[in-house]
Amino acid sequence: MNTLRVSNSWGYQGRQGKKVVEIGVPMGVILGITPTTNPTSTTIHNSLCAIKGGNSIVFAPHPNAVKCSNATVQILHEAAVKAGAPRVSLVVFQRFP
Numbered sequence: 466m467n468t469l470r471v472s473n474s475w476g477y478q479g480r481q482g483k484k485v486v487e488i489g490v491p492m493g494v495i496l497g498i499t500p501t502t503n504p505t506s507t508t509i510h511n512s513l514c515a516i517k518g519g520n521s522i523v524f525a526p527h528p529n530a531v532k533c534s535n536a537t538v539q540i541l542h543e544a545a546v547k548a549g550a551p552r553v554s555l556v557v558f559q560r561f562p
Contacts, residue, residue: 489518490519491518491519491520492518492520493520493521494520494521494522494523495511495515495520495521495522495523496522496523496524496525497511497512497515497522497523497524497525498524498525499524499525499526499527499530499534500527500530501527501529501530504526504527504530504533504534504537505533505534505537508524508526508534508537508538508541509537509541511524512538512541512545512555515554516545516550516554516555521551521553521554521555521556522554522555522556523556523557523558524538524555524556524557524558525558526557526558528560531560534557535557538555538556538557541555542554542555
């Protein structure tokens, strides 16, 4: 069973029998710095965490990992938009010379 799908990540998260009430809210735009050592897995993990929390994420890939980071974000972006996410939820920061 996919535990990410059924768990609450924002909204009311109160627990029965506790005196503390937790309310999760989206934080806004998150910056994801992508390393050169494992850019695709880092991009996938950070994207899932950001989208699950109701946030957008902008990636700044390492110069040696630009091509694979761009390809990964493009695939994730297409899947997210197809599932109903906003078009600006996953973005890659492009460095200009």
